[in-house]
Amino acid sequence: MSSSKGKIITIVGSGLIGRSWAMVFLSGGYKVKIYDNQPGQAAKAIMEIRKQLEELQQSHMLRGSLSATEQLALLSSHDDLALALEGAFFVQESIFEDLEAKQSVFKALETHVGEGVVLSSSTSCLMPSNVFSRVQNRTRCIVSHPVNPPYYVRLVELVPHPETLPTVVDLAYSLMTEVGQAPVRLNKEIDGFALNRVQYAIIAESWRLVKDGIISVKDIDLVMSEGLGMRYAFIGPMETMHLNAPEGLEDYLQRYRQGIRRVLATFGPIPEFAGEEAAAINKVGGHISSCGILPKLKRCFII
Numbered sequence: 001m002s003s004s005k006g007k008i009i010t011i012v013g014s015g016l017i018g019r020s021w022a023m024v025f026l027s028g029g030y031k032v033k034i035y036d037n038q039p040g041q042a043a044k045a046i047m048e049i050r051k052q053l054e055e056l057q058q059s060h061m062l063r064g065s066l067s068a069t070e071q072l073a074l075l076s077s078h079d080d081l082a083l084a085l086e087g088a089f090f091v092q093e094s095i096f097e098d099l100e101a102k103q104s105v106f107k108a109l110e111t112h113v114g115e116g117v118v119l120s121s122s123t124s125c126l127m128p129s130n131v132f133s134r135v136q137n138r139t140r141c142i143v144s145h146p147v148n149p150p151y152y153v154r155l156v157e158l159v160p161h162p163e164t165l166p167t168v169v170d171l172a173y174s175l176m177t178e179v180g181q182a183p184v185r186l187n188k189e190i191d192g193f194a195l196n197r198v199q200y201a202i203i204a205e206s207w208r209l210v211k212d213g214i215i216s217v218k219d220i221d222l223v224m225s226e227g228l229g230m231r232y233a234f235i236g237p238m239e240t241m242h243l244n245a246p247e248g249l250e251d252y253l254q255r256y257r258q259g260i261r262r263v264l265a266t267f268g269p270i271p272e273f274a275g276e277e278a279a280a281i282n283k284v285g286g287h288i289s290s291c292g293i294l295p296k297l298k299r300c301f302i303i
Contacts, residue, residue, distance in 0.1 A: 005029060008030070008031045008033060008087045009030050010033045010091045011025075011035065011092050013095035013122075014077075015094065016149075017122050018045065018122075019034075020146065020150040021092050023049060023151050024150055024151060025092075026075060027066070027071065027180060029064065029065075029066060031074045033084045033085075034084075035077075042079060043077045046076075053071055054068050082112050085112045089118070090175060092122060093105055093121045093122060097125075099131065102123065103131065103133060106134060106141070110136060116140070118171060119141045120172060121142075122145060123145060125192050125196050127189050128159055139163050139168065140164070140165065140168050141163075142158060142160055142169060143193075144172055144176065145193055154180065156181045157183075159193055160187075169185060204271055206223075211280075241253070
């Protein structure tokens with residue numbers, strides 16, 4: 001457990017993301033307090049976490065060096081915010097994605113914690129400058145955006161507020177690394193962060209190709225799941241370019257730069273993702289079903 005012994009992390013919000021964060025931090029040996037403003041919800045969250053940890057242990061997939069019982073002994077539920085925050089050095093907000101609600105939460109959090117406590121948000125695309133706008137001391141604020149499900153997908157985007165101290169980013173990076181996540185640093189805030197900007201670019205072009213009759217919904221999904229996705233599960237786009245030419249990146253650009261630019265010039269406008277085009281794509285997307293997801297999850301996560 002090393003430096004985690006006795007240290008407290010508070011999770012604000014007991015939904016899916018809050019429960020997932022709790023499991024991640026427990027796996028690193030941290031004491032975790034989970035809070036929800038709805039009476040009884042945090043206690044229910046602990047019951048769900050207990051079930052998941054025990055199932056993971058039975059499947060030999062439990063993270064960390066502690067048993068499920070040992071991890072659960074580090075977990076507590078709270079309906080009182082002040083008690084939930086007592087002793088915490090790091091607070092991970094995990095409520096629903098609503099700017100007003102998050103602003104109110106962080107305004108309340110600041111009144112209960114000391115200056116040295118890091119305030120972190122799980123927001124997936126709200127700008128830190130907006131999320132933390134009601135906080136007086138924004139130097140200790142940061143976005144730690146997980147990828148769902150965080151227990152299996154390790155990436156965490158660390159996005160600073162313009163006033164965030166470098167030491168806060170370093171602390172968040174060290175914490176996420178220690179508990180087995182894979183943090184990446186964004187040097188400054190940008191709408192959508194990095195993951196969603198890349199994801200939305202893929203979604204937009206996939207949508208256009210289907211809408212324009214170039215390819216079916218089923219086959220564009222196969223382009224990712226059996227093509228690009230297989231590659232990008234192991235190496236990123238910059239690594240791909242470097243490894244895809246005998247002399248590395250410069251060689252790749254010399255060979256393919258003009259072709260890339262030519263194709264990019266043909267990309268269409270931003271789709272509406274609504275109305276007739278959405279209805280048409282939904283109608284032909286009948287191959288999508290939950291029954292086909294489990295085999296893929298087993299391939300990816302060995303569950």
